[in-house]
Each structure stands twice: as structure tokens, then as C-alpha cells.
Amino acid sequence: MGAPALLGPPLLLPLLLALLGRAPGAAAQAQVCTVSQSYFQLEENTNITGPLANITVPLGQHVELSDLSTPLAFEIRGNQLFLNTTLDYEETPILEAHIICKRGSSVVTNFRVLVVVQDVNDNAPEFPFTTKQWNVTEDTKVKSVVIPEAELQATDKDKDDTLFYSLLEVTPGASSFFSLEGVNRPSLRLDKPLDFLKTRNMTFQLIVQDTVGSTEPSHTATATLVLSVLPADLRPPWFLPCTYSDGYVCLEAQYHGSVPVGHRPTSPLTLRPGPIYAVDGDRGIDQRIVYSIAGGNQEDTFAINDTSGNLTMAKSVPSPTVFVLMVKAEQADGARYSITKATLEARGTAGRSPRFPQSVFRGTVEAGSGANATVRDAASPTQFLRIWAEDPEFPDLNSAIRYRITNSSDFTMEGEIVLTTRALQHASVFYAEVEANNTVTGATATATAEIHVMEQEPPATPPTGGGPGGDSQPGVGQPGAGQHFSTVDMAVLGGVLGALLLLALIGLVILLHKQYGHRLHCCSGKAGEPQALGSDNQAFLKEDEAAWAPSPSPEPQPTPPEETPVSPDPETPELPTPAQPRPEPLGLAPGTPAPAGAADSPSAVRSILTKERRPEGGYKAVWFGEDIGAEADVVVLNTPAAEVDGPGNAGSEDEGSSSDEDAGRRTPPAGSPDSTYI
DSSP: OHHHHHHHHHHHHHHHHHHHHHHHHHHHHHTSOEESOOEEEEETTOOOOSEEEEEEOOTTOEEEEOTTSOTTTEEEETTEEEEOSOOOTTTOSEEEEEEEEEETTEEEEEEEEEEEEEOOOOOOOBOSOSEEEEEEETTOOTTOEEEOHHHHOOBOSSTTOOOEEEEEESSTTGGGTEEESOSSOOOEEEOSOOOTTTOOEEEEEEEEESOSSOSSOOOEEEEEEEEEEEOOOOSOEEESSOEESSSSOEEOOOEEEEEEBTOOOSSOOOOBSSSOOEEESOTTTOOOEEEEEEEOOGGGOEEEOTTTOOEEESSOBSSOEEEEEEEEEEETTSSOEEEEEEEEEEEOOTTOOOBOSOSEEEEEEETTOOTTOBOEESSSTTSBOBOOOBOSSOGGGGGGEEEEESSOSSEEEETTEEEESSOOOSOEEEEEEEEEEETTTOOEEEEEEEEEEEOOOOOOOOOOOBOTTSOBOOOTTOOOTTOOOOHHHHHHHHHHHHHHHHHHHHHHHHHHHHHHHHHHHHTTTTSOOOOOOOOOOGGGSOHHHHHSOOOSSSOOOOOOOOOOOOOOOTTSOOOOOTTSOOOOOTTSOTTOOOOTTSTTSSSOOEESSOOOOOSSSOEEEEEEOGGGOSSOOOEEEEEOHHHHOOGGGOSOHHHHHHHHHHHTTSOOOTTOTTEEEO
8 A cells, every 4th residue: 555655756746847847938928918910911902801910918918009000090909900991002001000018007018010001003193284275486496395394294193103195186287396205204395397377276185194005904194285376576577569489488579650750749659569568577476667768769859658658759850760769668676677679760741641531421410400519420320420530651640630621611620520500401411521630740631521401300290181070080100299200211101102002003004904905995096095104202212312301502393292101001091181282193293284174173083094985884993082182092983884874975985085074073972882992
């Protein structure tokens, strides 16, 4: 029994020694806080929802975050470390968590957890502007930088990104003028000379990218460039008219003129191809031009207006001479100028007369207009008659020409206008001689003024006459009150009515001839010779005679009665007015005396076809009565034989002829069914 008791201690000793030997290290290890992982590498934009690391805390101790930790980035919950933010390389590339392990208020130990954020291309580049406007002068040198790089550079929050630039033209052809200095250098360079007259504005799109030719995500930004070309003072003044040689250089005009010897015109000289005039060659700048004579002005004969460029004579030239003036046009700022020649030839004035553009000037004036009435142009009645002449050699002397009428006291000249000196009451034609006198040279020329004094048309009034029942009726087709018709209108109307009447008579004669031609032939031996049909239509005069009243100088001639305008309406005959004259018998020329006995007839009705009557068949005649006025109606009477041949008409043919003479004076009964009005 003792043996087992002796064996116990030797067996427990090694075990105790082992436990005692290990106890110090284990106890020390159990009293220190530890963390499962203290270093992390994470890409930005990573969002970790779980614990970042586990912390081992000995019994009786606790852990907390130090103020040295990245603010608001970490949080300790229990014995675990959490990440409270989304990683962003551009904001915080490294995050630190300082952890303190305490027993009570005493610090046992501290340690650090480090999070390194890795950069990711997640931001697009940005321009500091949306649209940039830039002015470029026209004379900018080629290959020079127009816009520096600092003005066009873009930024990218991804700090390690490299930016690539490109230029895209919006205005066609603009890329031939400008380009970028490099793909990574956005400064703008001029590659071609600018021309303000051709291109004044150019627009580009400036594009930037953060990657090129990569599988990584690529981001792009765009901005607008507007370039305005400003004019530069490159060209001198140009005398006009001029011809462009290449769009930049203008071949300037030279001026020519003539002046009279011994005379000094006061007005500006007339030059060819025009007056002295210059403009700034740089139309965008358009500097004011100052004129002067730089040379050739012998004895200061000529003077020039420094503002207008008008050339005048300061003194007369005593003898024929040729002046070659050097005329200078200078910009008001004195930067540039041009010089051209003005050649002036002093000539003698003897033997040179003014010229009228035409030999006869025609005008009109209304009768009774009174004194100082203006004569109007016959070709354009709304315009005044203007009579003028010019000096072909010295147009500068045209203003010195004076006009007068030499052969008539009825008219006078006021400048180039003709006026009456008294009231001209009657229609007539005047031929006045107009003299043009150049008061400088003394030369004269003459022309004729043909002036027609026209009758003033009276206001139209409705005619009165005895109608059927004695009532007074207005004339058919009369113009309304206040209307006036010219002589031309009256002539045209009379011509139309005369033509219609002539056609009607011709048709009627043909119709009667077809119906009763055989009777006329068989009795031609006993009947009087028929008078030839004739007409005297004043409407078919020549145009000049119809338009103008006759001159009073010829001997008086019988004139046709004046006709009142009427409507050509054939359905309503016009009623006569008491003042209208009796018309001439149809078939007789105006002014020819009527046959004897015709005026003594009660109704003044005459037959113009025949006086013979046949016992058989009907009887037809055309009657022209005075009671129908100047506008005559043609009446065809179809009288049956029973009414015409009575007991007293059964005699011989001679007796029948006499009876026909009496029957021809009878007025047909009104409303007779055998009466036809044409």
C-alpha cells in the first residue's frame, strides 16, 4: 500500500513543473488586446457592410478609438471594427483606425488598423467654361498661339488620369485656319492668314477624354469656342470706281474733265468716270477720308474740298492748258493714304453751242386756265413740260444756261418750265421758239415748243326732250354729274358710233338690193339717178387732228356738230336735246346744200334709196328725220301695196312718181307693225 503512496509524488511533479513553467507566458498573452488584421488595400467606391476586423479583448479590459483615427471613418461595435464610409480615393486615399486597449482608465496597449484606398477611373474631365468667345485680329501672324493652354485646359478628379484633346470644326472650313498644338496640349494655333472680308466668325467644339484606346471606362467633356475676326488696318484708301485684282488690291480710278478757257465755273467740276471719291480699303474699319491736292496744281488754279472731294476752280485759265493734278486721299488717323491723277483740259469755248435733246417739245394747257398756268407734257400729262439743253463739251456750264421764248408774248420761261402770261380762251396751237443761252460762253441754241390749248370739257348734264307723252326723260348713256371727257374720248366715241352706223347702212342696202333689185333695174330709165352713199366721220381723223383743236390761222371751214357722249346701247334710243343741230341727209357730204323743197317738208323726212313706187308688192324706204337729233335712227317702213295705192294713184308712172313724193313726206304711224327701228 505504501508503494502506491510513494509512487504518487514522482508522477505529479513533472505535471506541476510543466504547468508552472507555462503559466507566466499564457497569462501575459491573455492580458493583451489583439486584432485579426491590421492592413487592408481596397478600391475606391467599395462599400463594406460587415466587420472590417475582429478584436480580441482580455477579461477586465476594453477597447476604444483614439482621436487620431480618420474622422467618421470607423466604428467599434462590441469587439469588432466596422468601416462607416464609402471609399473615395480623390477625397481620402488612406484611412487609419487607432485603437486603445484599457483596464479601467489605465491604458494597457494600443495598435493601428490601416486602410489604403486604390484609385479607380470614375470621374469625367471638366472644362472651366461652357462657351468661350475670343477675338483674333486679322493681321495675326501664322503659327502664333491665339489662345494659350491655360485658357483651354480641362481638369479631372482622377488625379492619375492623362487627358487627350481634339478640335472639331462647326463652321465649314474653319479647321484650315486653326489647330491644337498637341493632343495633350490644348493651346490654339493659327495655321492660315485670316481675311475679315471673307470670314468674320468661326466656331469649334473642343473635346477632352481621359482615356484613348483603352478598355477601361472612358469619360468625355465638350466646350464651344467662338472666334471673332477683327479687321486690321491693312489696305490704303481706294478711289472709286476701282477694280479688284485679287480681292486685296483695288486698281484705282483716274479722273478726266474739261474746263472753259477764260471762265471760272462756280459749281463743282464734272469729271469722268465720276466725281472724286475714295473709301477706306478696310471696310471693317472705314476710316474717314481727307482729300488734298498733292501736286500739279499750277498757280493754285484748282481747289478741292477736304471732306467731299469736290473739285472747283479757284481762278480762270487764260489759255488752253492741260493740268495733271495729283489728288491725295488720306485716312483721318494718318495711317495710310493713296494718290491718283485728275487730268483737266482747259479748252476754248468758241463755236460750241448748247444742244437740245430734241428739236420739238410738245405740251398742253387747258383753255381759260389764266396767267401763270404751267404747260404740261403732252406725252405725260401728269408732268410739267420741261425744256432743257446741255453743253456737250462743258457739262459744268449747264447750270449757266438760261432759257427764253423769243417769238410769243403768250408764254414765258421760268427756268426749264413754260408758263402762260395771259388767259387763253379758245382752242388753238402755238409754236414758240425757245432759246437756250449759255451765259458763260455766250453760245445759243433754239428749239420749238408746240403748245396745244385744249377746250375745257363742260360738265355733262342730262338732256331734256319730249318723250312719248310729253314727259322729259334723261338721255340714255349720259355721264354722271361731275364727269368730264376729253376731245380724244369724244373722237373715239364718235368713231365707234359712226362705224356702227355705216355698217348698218351697208347691211341694209345689201338687204334691199337682194329683195328689190330687179324693180330698181327695170325702172332705172324713169327714176332719178341715185346719189352715191357717202360719210364724213370726224372720228376717223388722224390721231393728231383728233386729239388737238385746229389752229385759228387757217380760214374758217364748216365743222361737224359736236357730239354728246352716248352709250352704245342699241335697245334704248337717245332722246334729242333742243340745242342739237339738224343732221345732214345721209348720202350727202357735210356742208352740201339739201335738195330744194326738203327743208319745207313738215317732218323733214327724206328717202335716200329711191323715189319710184311700184304698184305691185310692198314699199320700203329708209327715213332720216330731224326730230331724232344728232344721233339718227334709221327707220325701215314696210307699207303694203293696199295702203299705198289708192284711187288717186292708179295713173301713169309719172303720176306714181309724184304720189311717191307726197307719200315719202308722210310720217309712219307710231307703233305700226311694219315699222322697224335699227
